[in-house]
Amino acid sequence: MQNTSEIRLLADKIRRDVIQMIGCEGQTGHLGGSCSSAEILATLYGGRLKFKPDDPKWEGRDKFLYSKGHAAIAQYAVMAEMGYFPKEKLWTVKQLGAMLQGHPDRLKTPGVEAGTGSLGQGLSIAVGMALEMKLDKHYDNRVYCVMGDGEMAEGQIWEAAMAAVNFKLDNLVGIVDRNTLQATGFIEERFNTNPLSEKWKGFGWHVIEIDGHDVNALLDAYEEAYHTPGKPTVIIANTVKGKGVSFAEGKAAFHNCSLTKEQYDTALAEVDARIAELSKN
Amino acid sequence: MERHSQRVAYGETIVELGAENPNVVALEADLGKSTMSTLFQQAYPERYFEMGIAEADMISTAAGLAASGKIAFCSTFAVFAAGRAYDQIRQTVAIGKLNVKICGSSSGLSDFGDGSTHQAVEDVAIMTAIPNLTVFTPADADEVRLAVRAAAEIEGPVYIRVVRNDLPTYTKGEFKPGKLSILRPGNDVAIIAHGVMVEAAMNAADILEAKGISACVVNASTMKPFDSEGVQQLAQQVKAIVTAEDHSRIGGLASHVALALRQSSTPMDYVAIDDRFGQSAHSAKELMEYYGLTAEAIVDKAIALLD
Structure with missing residues (x-):
């Protein structure tokens, strides 16, 4: 487990990897939703999840599902940083025959638990994994499922929300990366999925709402979820789409984008400055 | 039975x-x-x-x-x-x-x-x-x-x-995934069926036998991976092939067999549901008859192909 400053550093390393994966040669990638998830992923992989990168099927592991699978490059980044595969593999993302597909693929990428990205389905898969953990008495383990707030429009999310409460899955933690933007603009102005906390409470979940870029708040929320019995916990993580790349922050245009050379250099320079600062500590 | x-x-x-x-x-x-x-x-x-x-x-x-x-x-x-x-x-x-x-x-x-x-x-x-x-x-x-x-x-x-x-029950206690199985031998026409239509196929073979036509009844109980080779071999042993399914003619047994026979000279026809939805009825038999999923329909197709 890493300390909080290491986790902050990891989050910016994820951002750096994501920017490099997108590059500036015409390829596109989901920059906005990857950057909004960076602290969530960094706290999970760096500070919470039990796993062994060299033994991805290790029985004692916790399970992680990135239901917002379009931001797969962020998951690949954190997995590479944690040692699941060499970092060089990141630069092959979406190449023909690559182990890193546009959306997570369990057969191609060791450590990916299940395919996600047809939005709305990850939480149901997580329910299945949580049921197995109960059946097989892995009581110390948890399933963490990161969803998008645009994804909240998918009806299956709420089917799974009911199922998780029905089965009293206190070993299941949902995390909503609430960056307030979907592909075409502000969620509130398009198909309003708010209010979220009230909805999840109404469905019977334990709800924790926090700043999704606050590493300590995230770690505390996981701890609170771990010790909340009898029902599942959802963490509404308020985030900024494109966080950490100033020109992309809060802009739907960077949901799935390519980068000009200038944008690329600016983005890397901003992230590198923070990495240099954090590395001093 | x-x-x-x-x-x-x-x-x-x-x-x-x-x-x-x-x-x-x-x-x-x-x-x-x-x-x-x-x-x-x-x-x-x-x-x-x-x-x-x-x-x-x-x-x-x-x-x-x-x-x-x-x-x-x-x-x-x-x-x-x-x-x-x-x-x-x-x-x-x-x-x-x-x-x-x-x-x-x-x-x-x-x-x-x-x-x-x-x-x-x-x-x-x-x-x-x-x-x-x-x-x-x-x-x-x-x-x-x-x-x-x-x-x-x-x-x-x-x-x-x-x-x-x-x-x-027409099957004989053997199930080979991915393979057609012959339920009744015959050499004039092969009737390939699955599910409920196997019964109609067996009855059709009885009717055809009474008319002096030898019908082979084949059970297609694996639709994927489909036994295209089995269909092609069958086509060399009979003069015609009729498929029978309680399913649309699009994308089911008729389609799979037609694809398997695309380079064969053995003629084929099908008994299947036309490109339309079902509806309510008071019995399955009544409904099957309305949609033409009967032994008689299979017999008619077989005779027409053999003529």
């Missing part, structure tokens, strides 16, 4: 599998009294998950269980499995080659009373179009038992098509 329930065969077989393997689990979407998954619920309540009336969620949940090492049997009506849960089967189960076994129950027109919304006339087309998925279409209760056992042995997803009404 004595008739037996494919649904009961399904329920009893998953109970047997549950006894043999603690990793077998079952999921249901409130149709357990029809699909007979309730038998598993009675035997292994801790391994049975009533997922509510939420078929899509059921399939994804089964995917999660399967990704965690379970063999997850899901049952619902065929129309909901192949229709409502198509995306869940495709995206997570099939792409991920997960050990999810889907029982599409009350398939074809067999749920005669409930009408078009509950009658799956295109499930084979949809399911066979998905890569990585195995599709079984057993002919009777005995074959359901063998198909369910075979499904449990296969590493990966399987769709098993089951009908609602009791069927006579």
Whole structure:
């Protein structure tokens, strides 16, 4: 487990990897939703999840599902940083025959638990994994499922929300990366999925709402979820789409984008400055 | 001839599998009294998950269980499995080659009373179009038992098509996944059928025999991977081929056989549901007759091809 400053550093390393994966040669990638998830992923992989990168099927592991699978490059980044595969593999993302597909693929990428990205389905898969953990008495383990707030429009999310409460899955933690933007603009102005906390409470979940870029708040929320019995916990993580790349922050245009050379250099320079600062500590 | 329930065969077989393997689990979407998954619920309540009336969620949940090492049997009506849960089967189960076994129950027109919304006339087309998925279409209760056992042995997803009404037993205790099986030898015409239409095919062979025509009846109980080679070999042994299915002519047995015979000189024709939905009726027999899914229809097609 890493300390909080290491986790902050990891989050910016994820951002750096994501920017490099997108590059500036015409390829596109989901920059906005990857950057909004960076602290969530960094706290999970760096500070919470039990796993062994060299033994991805290790029985004692916790399970992680990135239901917002379009931001797969962020998951690949954190997995590479944690040692699941060499970092060089990141630069092959979406190449023909690559182990890193546009959306997570369990057969191609060791450590990916299940395919996600047809939005709305990850939480149901997580329910299945949580049921197995109960059946097989892995009581110390948890399933963490990161969803998008645009994804909240998918009806299956709420089917799974009911199922998780029905089965009293206190070993299941949902995390909503609430960056307030979907592909075409502000969620509130398009198909309003708010209010979220009230909805999840109404469905019977334990709800924790926090700043999704606050590493300590995230770690505390996981701890609170771990010790909340009898029902599942959802963490509404308020985030900024494109966080950490100033020109992309809060802009739907960077949901799935390519980068000009200038944008690329600016983005890397901003992230590198923070990495240099954090590395001093 | 004595008739037996494919649904009961399904329920009893998953109970047997549950006894043999603690990793077998079952999921249901409130149709357990029809699909007979309730038998598993009675035997292994801790391994049975009533997922509510939420078929899509059921399939994804089964995917999660399967990704965690379970063999997850899901049952619902065929129309909901192949229709409502198509995306869940495709995206997570099939792409991920997960050990999810889907029982599409009350398939074809067999749920005669409930009408078009509950009658799956295109499930084979949809399911066979998905890569990585195995599709079984057993002919009777005995074959359901063998198909369910075979499904449990296969590493990966399987769709098993089951009908609602009791069927006579024509299979002989042998089930080879991926292979056509000959139920009755003959050398003038081959009738290839699956599911409920095997009975019509057997009756058609009797009628043809009385007219001096020797009909071979072939059971196509695996629709994927489809035994195209078996069809091609058959085409060399007979003068004509007729297919029979309680399914749309598009994407089912007729389509698969026509594709297999694309370079053959042996003529083929089909008995299938035209490109339209079902409807309610007071009996399955009445409905099958209305849609032309009868022994007589098979006989007519066979004679027309042989003339």
